[in-house]
Amino acid sequence: MPSPASGPPALRLEIRLSGSGGQGLVLASTVLAEAAVATGREVVQTQSYGPEARGGASRAEVIISDEEIDFPELVSPDITVCLSQEAFDTFAAVTRDGGLVLYDEQLVVAKPVPGVRLVGVPLTSLAQQAAGTPLAANIVALGVLEKLAAPVPVEALIESLRRRLPERLLQADLAALQVGLETGRRRRPRRAANPRRSP
Numbered sequence: 071m072p073s074p075a076s077g078p079p080a081l082r083l084e085i086r087l088s089g090s091g092g093q094g095l096v097l098a099s100t101v102l103a104e105a106a107v108a109t110g111r112e113v114v115q116t117q118s119y120g121p122e123a124r125g126g127a128s129r130a131e132v133i134i135s136d137e138e139i140d141f142p143e144l145v146s147p148d149i150t151v152c153l154s155q156e157a158f159d160t161f162a163a164v165t166r167d168g169g170l171v172l173y174d175e176q177l178v179v180a181k182p183v184p185g186v187r188l189v190g191v192p193l194t195s196l197a198q199q200a201a202g203t204p205l206a207a208n209i210v211a212l213g214v215l216e217k218l219a220a221p222v223p224v225e226a227l228i229e230s231l232r233r234r235l236p237e238r239l240l241q242a243d244l245a246a247l248q249v250g251l252e253t254g255r256r257r258r259p260r261r262a263a264n265p266r267r268s269p
Contacts, residue, residue: 081136083221084144087208088129088161089153094208099130101234102212105226106134114142129161134221149219151211152178153193162186170219172211189218189257196249206246213250214257224251 085102087095096117103115117130131144146166152158152173158180162171167185175190182188191214197206209231216224224247231243 081134082139083134083149084147084166085132085134085149085151085215085221086129086144086147086161086165087131087151087153087211088157089151090156091128092205093128093153094205095128095130095153097234098208098212099132101209101227101230102222103132103134104233105222105230106132108226108229109222111135111222112137112139114139116142129157149215149221151215153207153211155179162188172214172218174207189214191253191257193250196253197246200249201242201246203242206243209243209246210250210253213247213252214254215250217251217254218257 087099089095099115099117103113106113112135114133115130118128131147133139133142133144146164146169148166148169150161150165150169150171152162152171155178158173158178162173162180162183165171165183165186170187170189171183172189172191173180174193176192176194178190180188180190193207193210193214194204197210198204200206200210212227215221216227227247228244231247232240235243
């Protein structure tokens with residue numbers, strides 16, 4: 071007889087943001103993690119740098135769960151964001167079967183990854199147009215992801231940006247987020263990447 075407390079399995083969503091140092095991956099992961107915390111989820115956020123602070127390989131990772139996270143490392147991400155060719159070549163193929171890879175189509179020549187949905191978006195170009203700087207590509211990516219996979223509500227992302235950024239940067243990054251949302255809405259796949267469920 072099932073326990074009265076039994077219900078649907080808990081959500082666990084693993085997200086890897088990858089690219090080069092200086093592309094704001096840590097900021098994007100922090101904004102995403104804080105937004106998830108604000109919705110009551112359990113969150114682990116980590117980052118790893120290459121040999122150089124700027125220009126070297128870099129990645130940041132976020133795990134979002136409905137339950138306590140007892141294993142705080144990514145195994146096979148549900149979502150991988152690639153902002154450089156090296157990042158795509160290294161990390162796209164380890165995205166889990168049925169997962170999603172979002173990449174900057176101006177910086178990455180993508181190759182098919184069996185079982186994984188690839189979505190190419192000109193993230194850097196959109197950032198330049200919307201925010202006046204290519205460095206806002208990280209925030210454009212968050213907007214696209216919100217529409218493709220809904221890791222956190224957009225309102226939580228906006229509030230996280232407001233808490234994290236000084237006023238002189240906030241309006242540009244809000245514009246970057248908005249263009250990402252609009253682009254993601256147009257690129258939304260028929261079936262978004264589904265988060266795994268813990269038994």
